[in-house]
Amino acid sequence: MPENQDYKEFCKEIYMQTYEATYPIELGDRTSDAAKQSARLSAQRKAIDKALVEGLLRFSPDISESEIWEAIGITHKINVANLGDFNIAEEHQESVIKRSLSAHQSWIKSSGHSFERYISNIDSDDLQRNEVRFILQSELTKMIKENRLANTTEDIAGLSSWGKDFDLYAIQSIHGETHVFGCIQSKTSIRDRVGRDVTFSRNAMDGLFWSAAVTLDGAFLNMPEFIHMVNGGGSYSLNGWHGMYAMSGIQESNERIYKVDDSLNLFVDHAIAAARQFISDRRMLNHEWKA
Secondary structure: OOOOOOHHHHHHHHHHHHHHHHHHHHHOOOOOHHHHHHHHHHHHHHHHHHHHHHHHHHHOOOOOHHHHHHHHHHHHHHHHHOHHHHOOOHHHHHHHHHHHHHHHHHHHHHHHHHHHHHHHOOOOHHHHHHOEEEEEHHHHHHHHHOOOOOOOHHHHHHHHHHHHHOOEEEEEEEOOEEEEEEEEEEEOOOOOOHHHHHHHHHHHHHOOOEEEEEEOOOHHHHOHHHHHHHHOEOOEOOOOOOEEEEOOOOOOOEOOEEEOOOOOHHHHHHHHHHHHHHHHHHHHOOOOOOO
8 A cells, every 4th residue: 555645545445445355255155135234234343443453553643543533434434325326426425424424413403402492382271370391401500590499509509510411400480489390301312322311310319309201202112121221120220210201102101101292291290290299298209209
């Protein structure tokens, strides 16, 4: 290989050479689609491994590890996408991949914020009667800064330290005093993050706050691992939330996993029950509490 070869070209060449040499060996004489997919995945893993080692040996420390990793990543994504099938010229494929990834990341961020606003805008006679609202993280931060919450000093310290662990908060006003009684995670789909989010949720329950999660796509909640994570059982000694509310992806409720429609009426009912519990005897609002 040329001595002055660009690191991006080098990583691409090593990746593709390894992939093209490995794929037919992995496939052997098998012909099924499943076998082809398995061979592709195995060849791709080996191509990534080889390109990383060779790239680091050749260019580090002059080129940072992150730059080498990104170069391998772009080549891998182009390989997986098979952009040549769409008659996209090779010199344009990297640009297409980057634009597509940027658009995807933009959608994830924008859609997540939109779903948070959807929940925060829920209004009903029951909520108004009980003076309960769902607020965004930004509003909570402002209320804490302006000293507008009647929660204890310990509560405020916890809410402040949790930062972005939660997306929304449930508040109630009584006789002119407002307090936070609930912490809410809202995700269009939280399968990839649920293992992390359960720790945050347990922190809230340990602090005697109502902890709930609302997801637009709850298909993952059909899997035993996630059912146990929410309800307790299996490798989970305790439930992970007071309630997990899924707008789609499940057919029926299952203990603390609740099937809800786009009105989120059941979620609202449970929020009001939690608000009443918070005021009447907050000590009972531990992880065992159930609406």
